[in-house]
Amino acid sequence: MGFIxxxxxxxxxxxxxxxxxxxxxxxxxxxxxxxLFKLNSLNxxxxxLVDDSSDPDLLIAALKDKKTENGIxxxxxxxxxxxxVNRIQYNQLLKKAPYxxxxxxxxxxxx
Numbered sequence: 001m002g003f004i005x006x007x008x009x010x011x012x013x014x015x016x017x018x019x020x021x022x023x024x025x026x027x028x029x030x031x032x033x034x035x036l037f038k039l040n041s042l043n044x045x046x047x048x049l050v051d052d053s054s055d056p057d058l059l060i061a062a063l064k065d066k067k068t069e070n071g072i073x074x075x076x077x078x079x080x081x082x083x084x085v086n087r088i089q090y091n092q093l094l095k096k097a098p099y100x101x102x103x104x105x106x107x108x109x110x111x
Contacts, residue, residue, distance in 0.1 A: 024093070028093070036054070039079045060077070
């Protein structure tokens with residue numbers, strides 16, 4: 001009887017860890033989609049094509065080629081920088097040892 005509470009605590013701790021990491025990974029994916037949506041809202045003024053698999057480096061190169069208003073360009077560059085930071089943080093989190101187990105079980109893939 002003495003080991004049952006220990007197993008329950010260990011199992012609930014593992015479940016809470018799994019749910020917390022899964023929530024964080026899902027939040028990062030949703031933030032990535034939201035930033036892409038914001039960048040798409042600037043699309044008529046920018047004239048560049050943005051989709052879910054867009055590479056931020058290619059977007060910056062396309063943005064520098066376009067001649068647009070300075071304010072719109074600065075907003076777009078800030079969004080693209082946020083995209084890069086979010087993608088790097090998400091991919092680094094998926095590479096770390098305990099977090100990649102949750103990523104494999106929940107079938108998260110690198111951006």
